[in-house]
Each structure stands twice: as structure tokens, then as C-alpha cells.
Amino acid sequence: IIPGYTDNNGVRKPVLVFGAGYDTNKDDSGVGTADSQGRGLFIVDAETGALVWSVTPAINSATNLSEPGLLHSVPGEVTVLDSNGDELTDRIYFGDTGGNLWRVDLPGNALPTSSQDSWRIVKLAAFNGGNTATDRRIFNGPDVVRIRQDGKAVDAIIIGTGDRTNPNATDVDNRVYLIRDRATAPYATVRPTSGECATPGVVDFRCSLPLTDSDLYDISDNIIITGTDDEKAVALEALRTADGWRFDLTGAGEKSLARTLTINGRAFIPTFTPSNLLSDINTCEPQSGTGQMYIMDIYSGDRSVIPLGPIIPDTPSLHFSEDGTIRILLPPGAPASDIDQPGEINCEGGVCNVGESLRPPYGNYWFQEDYQ
Structure with missing residues (x-):
């Protein structure tokens, strides 16, 4: 439902x-170029299929907002959000095959007119560095989680990169990102405008957009957990003041090919690492690879890894038992034995107990006393 x-x-x-x-243009070898589709x-x-509204590079019209910077195809899921609980979608997040993360805003209680001056789009982040190693592409929908930072509400946008059309590629350094969207x-x-952003006193998160890798704290070395006390203090402050974090997928060709799921402050991040084609070149068997599931504390970067075997893992599923216990169902291939995880999470037999339960239902009561 939209306004x-x-x-x-x-x-x-x-x-x-x-x-x-x-766009199959992205099937071409080499660094990706702008798409035409x-x-x-x-x-x-939902009933008739009639176009209600769109964002494309085409000119403004009664049903289209023009965004000339939208140069790359959008094959993945989009994430819709109701910011204020009024049952209307007022924000949309999505990524594109150029490694960009976008935010769309649908404020107010009316559809835009032909002037397209009410709903808007902004590039939240750009993760593609323009060369082979940084030719990051997004095929997944973002995971959006409400958190608190310095006592204020912030929306954490978690997204991973990886070319789903070429899962065996090994030439790109893919990453998982968490962006703190402060608006x-x-x-x-x-x-x-750039001039208005330079004016003292102007506070608008869009003035710092799009964010890039350099705006994010690198949690790959896990210094916050494994460092000395002094190193931990420095790392925590750097993470606090950054606009989010980035995490290197260090396996040869490791990539994020499915959406992340976050619950109770832990992000379940499925990735895939292709097999070493050179070492297996003489075999007569189909080439595969290995799936794994990171379970990561989104506040500190502490994590563990669950091996999943020779599969490209999908997003894990939520399960709610009759007593309200929340569990995560891992993709096939998870070990049957018990695996220790950070915090209160316990995983065994492909099921992770996250240490949380649904809140029990409660009633609201109202009465009025009449006086004679």
C-alpha cells in the first residue's frame, strides 16, 4: 500500500x-558498463498491472520520476519500509548491478503530479571502484534493521555484493556492507545543493551522499574483539563515528548471492566460494564450490562461520514455534553437530536458536463510569 x-x-x-x-550487457567480460535495459x-x-509510478532515466511524466544517474540494471529484490506505522510504504531501498545502493522516498498522502516534485530518489552508497577488483555488483535485496546509535534511532541497511550470473568468477573483491541511514x-x-550543504548549520544526511568504502569502518580484522585494550578503544571509536562498516569476503571468488537476515542484533550472511578451477582442471566432475553462513554481531563485527557444503546458499528462513520461540532454519548442508556462536545463539542440526521469543499477546481495556 502506498500513499x-x-x-x-x-x-x-x-x-x-x-x-x-x-541487462545481458553485464554478461560481457571486463568491467561492467552502463546498461540500456x-x-x-x-x-x-496489483490487480490490473497498470503502471502507478516509476523511477527511470526517462523524462519526468505523470507516472515517472527521471533519475539520469540510474545507469545500471536492477535485477534483485527491493525492500519496502513503513517508517511511521501508518500502514503505508514510504521508503524503498534497492541495489543495482553497478554496485550502487539507492533510497526512494514517498512522503505525504498523495501520488506525485506530472511535475514529480514530491517523491524523490537518492544514491545512498556507491561500492564499485571502476576496475576489475572492485567491479562489485548487487543482485540481492537490502536488509533493513532499526538500531540505536548514540541514543538516536538509525536504520541499518545491510547488503552484500557478488555477480550471481558468474558464481565461479574469482577476480572481484566482494564485500558485505552495513550503512547507517540516519534519516x-x-x-x-x-x-x-552543494552550496547549501556548505552553509554552516545545514544538517542533511544527503549532503554526505553517496557514501563509499572509505566512509565505512573496516571490521575485517576483528580488532574490536581480538585487539589489545587500547586497540579495542580506538577501533570502537572509529566504528562509532563512521557511517557504517564493511567486511571483506576473503575467499578466492567469495561472494554474496542471497539476502542477509538479521535478528536480535545478529546478521545471518550466506556466501559462496567457488572451487579452485586450476587444481581441479583434470577432474571429470562438474565444478562446484562451497557455501557458508556468517553469523555476525552487527554492532561489533564479532562473527563465526558455519560451513554449508557444495551449494549456493539461499537466505535462511525464520521459524516461529507454538511457544513463540524464534529459530533460524539454515540452508541444506549445515553440520548436524552443535556449533558455538556469539552471544545467545546456538546452532545444531541446521537450526539456530536465537535466544528470543515472540512477545505474548496483550489486551487493551476501556471502561466508563456513569454517575447519576
Whole structure:
């Protein structure tokens, strides 16, 4: 459900939100170039398929917001968010095959007019460095988690990179990222100009966008957990003041090919590492690789790894038992034996108990006393 889209009786109508798809231009060898197809986000009527609104590089119209910077195809899932609990989607996050992370804002209670001056889009981050090693591509939907930073609400956007169309590639240094999006309400104004951003007193998170790898703290070495007391203190302060963190996937060709799932402050991050094709070149068997699942503390970067065997793992599934216990169902291949994990998480037989349960239902009561 989005703002302002109703039938003739004012009843809200459901919509579908999705990316424009994949461009086979990205199948070409070498560093990826701009696409001609798949560059967009679409919102359509769930019943009729009629276009309600879109973001593409095309010109502004009654149903399209022009974004000339949207140069790469959008094959992955998009993530929709209701910021204020009014049952209306007012934010959308998605990634593209150019390694960019985007945010779309749908403020207000009406659809945009042909001037397209109410709903807007901003590039939240750019993770592609433009060479072979940094040709990072996003095929997954972002995971969005509400956290607190320095006593304030922040939305953590977690996304991994990896080329799903070429899982055996080994020439790109892929990463997993957490971006702290400090604007937890929809943007209701246009983005400040560079001159306005330079004016003292102007505080708008968009002035620092798009974020890049250099804006994020590198948690790969796990200094916050394994360092000396002095090293831990320095690392914690660096992480606190950064706009998020980045984590290197260090296996040869390791990549994120499925969406991350976060619960109770732990991110379950599935990755895939292809087999060594050179060492296996004389075998007569199909080449595969190894899946693994990182379980990572999103606040400190502390983590462990669960091996999953020769599969490309999908996003883990949530399971809620009759007593309200929350569990994570791991993809096939997880070890049957008990595996120690950070915090209160315990994994055994492909199931992880996360140490949390659904809150029991509660009732609201109202009464009025009448006086004679």
C-alpha cells in the first residue's frame, strides 16, 4: 500500500514494487558498463498491472520520476519500509548491478503530479571502484534493521555484493556492507545543493551522499574483539563515528548471492566460494564450490562461520514455534553437530536458536463510569 493510491471509493489499493530486471550487457567480460535495459523501479497496480509510478532515466511524466544517474540494471529484490506505522510504504531501498545502493522516498498522502516534485530518489552508497577488483555488483535485496546509535534511532541497511550470473568468477573483491541511514523519516524536501550543504548549520544526511568504502569502518580484522585494550578503544571509536562498516569476503571468488537476515542484533550472511578451477582442471566432475553462513554481531563485527557444503546458499528462513520461540532454519548442508556462536545463539542440526521469543499477546481495556 502506498500513499494516495485508492479506488473511486477512497479504498486503498495494493500495488507491486519491483526492479526493472537484468541487462545481458553485464554478461560481457571486463568491467561492467552502463546498461540500456533494466534501469528502473516500478510500482504497478496489483490487480490490473497498470503502471502507478516509476523511477527511470526517462523524462519526468505523470507516472515517472527521471533519475539520469540510474545507469545500471536492477535485477534483485527491493525492500519496502513503513517508517511511521501508518500502514503505508514510504521508503524503498534497492541495489543495482553497478554496485550502487539507492533510497526512494514517498512522503505525504498523495501520488506525485506530472511535475514529480514530491517523491524523490537518492544514491545512498556507491561500492564499485571502476576496475576489475572492485567491479562489485548487487543482485540481492537490502536488509533493513532499526538500531540505536548514540541514543538516536538509525536504520541499518545491510547488503552484500557478488555477480550471481558468474558464481565461479574469482577476480572481484566482494564485500558485505552495513550503512547507517540516519534519516529515519521520509525526505519531504528536495536535496540541498552543494552550496547549501556548505552553509554552516545545514544538517542533511544527503549532503554526505553517496557514501563509499572509505566512509565505512573496516571490521575485517576483528580488532574490536581480538585487539589489545587500547586497540579495542580506538577501533570502537572509529566504528562509532563512521557511517557504517564493511567486511571483506576473503575467499578466492567469495561472494554474496542471497539476502542477509538479521535478528536480535545478529546478521545471518550466506556466501559462496567457488572451487579452485586450476587444481581441479583434470577432474571429470562438474565444478562446484562451497557455501557458508556468517553469523555476525552487527554492532561489533564479532562473527563465526558455519560451513554449508557444495551449494549456493539461499537466505535462511525464520521459524516461529507454538511457544513463540524464534529459530533460524539454515540452508541444506549445515553440520548436524552443535556449533558455538556469539552471544545467545546456538546452532545444531541446521537450526539456530536465537535466544528470543515472540512477545505474548496483550489486551487493551476501556471502561466508563456513569454517575447519576
